[in-house]
Amino acid sequence: MSVSVLRWPGTEQVTALAEELDQRIAGGQRFAALLGRGNPATGTVLSALVAHDGGVTPLSAQLPAGVTHYPSLTPQLPAAFWYERLIHDLVGLVPDGHPRLDPLVLPHREGGELPHPGAAGRPARIEPDERALPVEVHGPGLFTIPHGPVRSGVFESVEYLVETPGEDIPHVRIRPHAKHRGLQKRFEGLDVDDGVLLAERVEGVASVAHALAFAHAVERRAPLPQAAGLVRALHAECERIANHLDVLGKLADAAGLAVAAARFGLHKERVLRLVGALCGSRFGRGVVVPGGVSGLPRLPADAVSNELDRLQRGIDGDVRALCDTPSFLDRVRTTGPLAPDLAAAHGALGPVGRGSGCADDARVTRPYDAYRWLAPPLVPVRRAGDAQARMQVRIAEIETSFHLAHHAVGDLADCDTDTLATELELSAGRSVGWAEAPQGEVVYLLEIGADGRICYCAPRSASLHNLVLFPATFVGDILTDFPFNEASFGLSIAGVVM
Amino acid sequence: MPWVLRGLRDGVVTTSYPRRADPYADGFPGTVKPLGHDPILDGRTVEDLCPTGAIRTDGGMLRVDSGRCILCGRCVVQRPDLFGWTPGSETARLTRDALVVPELPDTDDAVEQLRAELAARTRMLRRSVHVRHVDAGSDGSEEWEVLALLNPVYDVHRLGIFFTASPRHADVLLVTGAGSHGMTEPLRRTLEATPRPVVVIAAGVDAASGGLVAPGYAVAGGIATLLDVDVWVPGAPPSPFSLLHALLLATGRIQR
Numbered sequence: 207m208s209v210s211v212l213r214w215p216g217t218e219q220v221t222a223l224a225e226e227l228d229q230r231i232a233g234g235q236r237f238a239a240l241l242g243r244g245n246p247a248t249g250t251v252l253s254a255l256v257a258h259d260g261g262v263t264p265l266s267a268q269l270p271a272g273v274t275h276y277p278s279l280t281p282q283l284p285a286a287f288w289y290e291r292l293i294h295d296l297v298g299l300v301p302d303g304h305p306r307l308d309p310l311v312l313p314h315r316e317g318g319e320l321p322h323p324g325a326a327g328r329p330a331r332i333e334p335d336e337r338a339l340p341v342e343v344h345g346p347g348l349f350t351i352p353h354g355p356v357r358s359g360v361f362e363s364v365e366y367l368v369e370t371p372g373e374d375i376p377h378v379r380i381r382p383h384a385k386h387r388g389l390q391k392r393f394e395g396l397d398v399d400d401g402v403l404l405a406e407r408v409e410g411v412a413s414v415a416h417a418l419a420f421a422h423a424v425e426r427r428a429p430l431p432q433a434a435g436l437v438r439a440l441h442a443e444c445e446r447i448a449n450h451l452d453v454l455g456k457l458a459d460a461a462g463l464a465v466a467a468a469r470f471g472l473h474k475e476r477v478l479r480l481v482g483a484l485c486g487s488r489f490g491r492g493v494v495v496p497g498g499v500s501g502l503p504r505l506p507a508d509a510v511s512n513e514l515d516r517l518q519r520g521i522d523g524d525v526r527a528l529c530d531t532p533s534f535l536d537r538v539r540t541t542g543p544l545a546p547d548l549a550a551a552h553g554a555l556g557p558v559g560r561g562s563g564c565a566d567d568a569r570v571t572r573p574y575d576a577y578r579w580l581a582p583p584l585v586p587v588r589r590a591g592d593a594q595a596r597m598q599v600r601i602a603e604i605e606t607s608f609h610l611a612h613h614a615v616g617d618l619a620d621c622d623t624d625t626l627a628t629e630l631e632l633s634a635g636r637s638v639g640w641a642e643a644p645q646g647e648v649v650y651l652l653e654i655g656a657d658g659r660i661c662y663c664a665p666r667s668a669s670l671h672n673l674v675l676f677p678a679t680f681v682g683d684i685l686t687d688f689p690f691n692e693a694s695f696g697l698s699i700a701g702v703v704m
Numbered sequence: 705m706p707w708v709l710r711g712l713r714d715g716v717v718t719t720s721y722p723r724r725a726d727p728y729a730d731g732f733p734g735t736v737k738p739l740g741h742d743p744i745l746d747g748r749t750v751e752d753l754c755p756t757g758a759i760r761t762d763g764g765m766l767r768v769d770s771g772r773c774i775l776c777g778r779c780v781v782q783r784p785d786l787f788g789w790t791p792g793s794e795t796a797r798l799t800r801d802a803l804v805v806p807e808l809p810d811t812d813d814a815v816e817q818l819r820a821e822l823a824a825r826t827r828m829l830r831r832s833v834h835v836r837h838v839d840a841g842s843d844g845s846e847e848w849e850v851l852a853l854l855n856p857v858y859d860v861h862r863l864g865i866f867f868t869a870s871p872r873h874a875d876v877l878l879v880t881g882a883g884s885h886g887m888t889e890p891l892r893r894t895l896e897a898t899p900r901p902v903v904v905i906a907a908g909v910d911a912a913s914g915g916l917v918a919p920g921y922a923v924a925g926g927i928a929t930l931l932d933v934d935v936w937v938p939g940a941p942p943s944p945f946s947l948l949h950a951l952l953l954a955t956g957r958i959q960r
């Protein structure tokens with residue numbers, strides 16, 4: 207203890223933070239994120255987010271001006287592995303003792319300019335410095351096969367390095383930095399109405415969930431009109447259905463089932479068209495505003511219900527057929543296993559977590575908006591941890607989502623719809639917001655300044671939290687398993703690197 | 705039921721566009737346009753309404769730059785007297801300026817010239833065209849809309865449009881995203897590996913101008929500073945019909 211204080215002067219609060227995290231995790235709470243802000247020259251803050259029944263709590267440690275190093279949390283808390291790399295990239299703090307401090311979102315070398323989210327200043331342009339990337343080692347029997355960042359097919363840009371060290375099982379490394387967009391800094395100075403629009407673009411396929419998590423942080427649990435909560439839930443569930451259909455289609459495609467892939471593509475198109483008919487945007491953009499929603503669904507209730515029914519019938523049949531196709535099941539069964547103990551230790555989120563025994567669902571354990579009274583059930587978890595388990599979870603979630611969407615439409619027809627948003631009293635301060643995206647829980651750590659504008663905003667997508675687990679799930683033939691495993695994770699790179 | 709039969713379940717779902725009009729395409733709220741003139745307001749201008757600076761008031765004339773408009777609808781909600789939705793999916797244009805509504809003076813001539821030039825370049829592509837998509841910093845929704853072109857509703861294979869993994873076989877580069885600095889090099893390499901003639905499409909507002917993502921330290925503010933763009937598609941993200949329109953325009957298979 208005294209030794210660590212000597213080695214890292216000024217980091218007493220980090221030590222205290224690590225101890226409190228330890229205790230809370232031992233008490234059953236879940237480590238959800240580690241985020242950084244500021245500039246080491248003027249002072250920095252590390253914030254851990256801990257999820258538990260009823261809420262997400264931020265715990266912070268201040269580091270005084272001039273402190274650039276602190277004892278890494280990763281050796282005790284492996285789930286902090288990527289977060290400390292991210293903080294190193296954006297803030298410039300060095301976690302001593304980190305096992306592999308490679309660049310994650312912004313390769314840079316010592317002394318290079320950094321964005322310093324939450325600190326004054328706004329660098330005009332920062333180029334990723336590729337010289338900061340580790341040099342690929344080549345040797346007898348050691349190969350590194352790069353895939354990406356421009357990939358074969360219509361994909362988001364990301365680079366996967368497949369390392370084949372001799373006879374060992376090959377290892378996949380992920381380099382997602384190519385599409386880093388500097389969004390944390392972009393949030394700063396925006397008012398909350400523009401902020402929610404940017405939140406929709408952090409991870410475009412989960413626009414509604416990100417808008418919700420952001421809005422929740424702004425609202426600080428202020429009561430909203432009932433109708434607003436229902437419209438939000440309706441859109442969030444349609445988004446979930448569309449995302450899960452996307453995964454099913456990609457799995458079918460990976461197995462060469464062209465007709466099945468086309469069927470799920472058709473269903474997904476119909477869901478996006480329904481969403482477009484509800485609000486004008488196929489991705490539900492512009493619906494969520496801080497304090498409520500921008501409008502009611504533009505379709506009458508029975509039209510929405512009928513379309514939901516038609517969709518559900520069509521999807522059901524094709525899902526059953528898919529689960530009855532032995533050649534398909536052979537490809538997903540035992541593929542990409544994520545061990546339940548690893549998933550639990552990491553706090554794996556969404557269908558990835560639920561396929562490996564982690565039940566947590568923000569709609570159930572930290573309910574918000576209409577979920578407070580729609581009271582969704584926890585989707586039964588699977589423990590096999592393979593691509594099939596993740597798929598089964600998604601299939602069950604589609605059913606729950608239809609149920610919730612129906613329920614929301616029904617309630618909406620009966621409730622007062624004169625007011626759709628609450629006037630919010632914005633005051634300076636820090637807050638946390640969360641929402642269950644199709645990929646898992648999204649969390650926003652937000653700070654509003656005295657001028658009512660955003661002075662710090664750190665989105666944490668489930669894609670970021672889960673993607674670090676992806677390399678751990680390769681056991682067999684990487685090249686043949688890859689498409690199934692990638693599809694079954696169902697993550698978006700935009701949400702990872704922001 | 706075997707998959708072959710399941711495939712027949714909903715009958716013909718494929719659009720006849722561009723052979724025949726498609727009601728979904730025609731009804732889609734594709735752009736926002738000004739309805740009136742710049743009003744005199746005290747202090748605030750209507751330009752301030754817009755989160756991306758898409759609204760311009762030059763000399764009493766109100767214009768919306770679709771290349772910047774993220775279709776958030778705020779101007780339409782707050783000033784329905786001044787702004788309205790325009791339905792329609794044929795929103796792709798051959799110049800950046802042509803994305804401004806109402807049209808800027810002289811846009812027409814410039815477009816005509818480009819059309820002729822593009823037609824000469826793409827004479828070979830009338831029957832089949834291979835498209836290489838590159839994500840240069842998208843938010844991920846653009847990729848969904850690009851992929852939708854392969855679903856049975858749009859089924860672009862029927863039009864001889866194919867996506868290719870290799871830039872060496874590509875006739876068209878379909879680029880999404882605001883132009884993240886980390887994609888500058890990979891994008892340049894892809895372009896270099898693509899045989900000429902090549903047509904470059906900037907797909908979506910982020911690719912056209914950076915949208916809401918720009919300005920920022922990590923993005924170029926659109927891809928036009930990274931390579932020469934031939935076709936510009938508005939939308940955030942661009943709808944599949946708008947993307948299809950862009951592909952047909954790029955290959956000279958429709959005129960506007």
Ligand code: SF4
Nearest residue numbers: 754773774776777779
């Ligand atoms: S819809 Fe939104 S982005 Fe487009 S012009 Fe209006 S306010 Fe600007």
